[in-house]
Amino acid sequence: MSDDHHHPHDHDHGSDSAHDRPLSGPALRVKALESLLAEKGLIDPKTLDEIVDTYEHRVGPRNGARIVARAWTDPAYRQRLLANATEAIAEFGFIESHAEDMVAVENTPQVRNLVVCTLCSCYPWPVLGLPPAWYKSDAYRARAVLDPRGVLKAFGQDIPEDIEVRVWDSTAEMRYLVLPERPAGTEGWNEEQLASIVTRDSMVGVGTVILPAGAGA
Amino acid sequence: MTISCPPEADRTVDLTALPALPRDDAGPVFRAPWEAQAFAMTLELHRRGVFTWPEWAGTLAEEIARAKAHDAWDDGSHYYERWLAALEALVARKQVVGTADLSQRVDEWDRAARATPHGQPVLLPQR
Known part of the structure; x- marks a missing residue:
């Protein structure tokens, strides 16, 4: 067991308060950031999908x-x-x-x-x-x-x-x-x-x- | 067959450690879709010149050092949480997305997610 299991309240990472949220803390933050950046025209969600696909499947170590x-x-x-x-x-x-x-x-x-x-x-x-x-x-x-x-x-x-x-x-x-x-x-x-x-x-x-x-x- | 300090943090290590395992691509590189999205956003913002790669690497290193100072040892599974914190810090520093705007948007997404029946896509209300 790692130590932080004994002290669940000592380490508030911000996401602990999000346990009851339908979306988890980081997933929510990513969605929020992505939507703000998309509104500013700085990212295109479709391009993001392509990047993920490229690095996950097409590049790999090949x-x-x-x-x-x-x-x-x-x-x-x-x-x-x-x-x-x-x-x-x-x-x-x-x-x-x-x-x-x-x-x-x-x-x-x-x-x-x-x-x-x-x-x-x-x-x-x-x-x-x-x-x-x-x-x-x-x-x-x-x-x-x-x-x-x-x-x-x-x-x-x-x-x-x-x-x-x-x-x-x-x-x-x-x-x-x-x-x-x-x-x-x-x-x-x-x-x-x-x-x-x-x-x-x-x-x-x-x-x-x-x-x-x-x-x- | 693990990197052994501390023992509890090692479970992800041995997946890829054995030479006899199927070659490469062993084990998940992203553990959740949000990790992949955070990764891709960073590459895209860099490509568009919002920040340089050394600026990004420096911010990420700072965030990892900061997290290490008061968090438990990371076996790699919290890595993208640190990545995301660094990205938020860098876009705030670059005055692209401010901290207040971001937390307001997080709350909006949270409310929208709660109001959406299970199985349906979550959408922000039209403004």
């Missing part, structure tokens, strides 16, 4: 997976990606006007990279879609810098001491994409096949790319 797969199959593209990720990703047409720069960091047999945003949850949306809940959690944001090996272990990644772990703290201007190692057993795979096994976790750095059971057999 854009990032295509970038990784190309870097694995095209050495020249890999060079461009590591030298200037913003431009290399723009070749796919994914980058939006978020004004942030992208940096690609490469995992090697000697180096593992881990991406976090300690302040909020800066995340490369155009390539990875929406961040998962754990990325936004205080636990991850606090521990990724203090104890990256512990965090990686929690994700099932036991990193030997002789492998260096680098932690990258994202900002509003700078986002990171991990270029994971290409797994053995994928020799001769084409870009599309490779993209299908690249996981979001591997591009944030908490996972590696593994062959699905049965593949490559």
Whole structure:
């Protein structure tokens, strides 16, 4: 049990008073804000639906997976990606006007990279879609810098001491994409096949790319 | 297989932690429609130049730090409440939507929602 359950009146978040409302506190506030902004001509509810759809279903981590797969199959593209990720990703047409720069960091047999945003949850949306809940959690944001090996272990990644772990703290201007190692057993795979096994976790750095059971057999 | 501090806050973490889970898209990214709406409004206001992305990220970071100072540890499930508070603060600071106007509109929506029979769309009265 978390502590606040013992002191239900100590933490009034404003929404507690809304328990008897048909719409919950935040849902009501969002509706109110949306209607005011729409009246001012600053948003169009239809555009909002399109944005949600894009990030939830069309982007996902698939854009990032295509970038990784190309870097694995095209050495020249890999060079461009590591030298200037913003431009290399723009070749796919994914980058939006978020004004942030992208940096690609490469995992090697000697180096593992881990991406976090300690302040909020800066995340490369155009390539990875929406961040998962754990990325936004205080636990991850606090521990990724203090104890990256512990965090990686929690994700099932036991990193030997002789492998260096680098932690990258994202900002509003700078986002990171991990270029994971290409797994053995994928020799001769084409870009599309490779993209299908690249996981979001591997591009944030908490996972590696593994062959699905049965593949490559 | 969790990020382990504190133990009670960890339930959302292990959903995606196991490499053997189905790849990607595991687990909900939005837990409620309002979260998605708040997210989309922010992107759209930025696209229209109401604020810059660093301004937004700064406001969100402030709000998260403020909330952390007196709220319990967040496992990520309160994240969009903080997001929404930051968005409200930023549009107020930019004098796009004032705090008083917003709370008045919240009350109007609340009254409309109460007056609407279950199953019907909630609409504000015509003015």
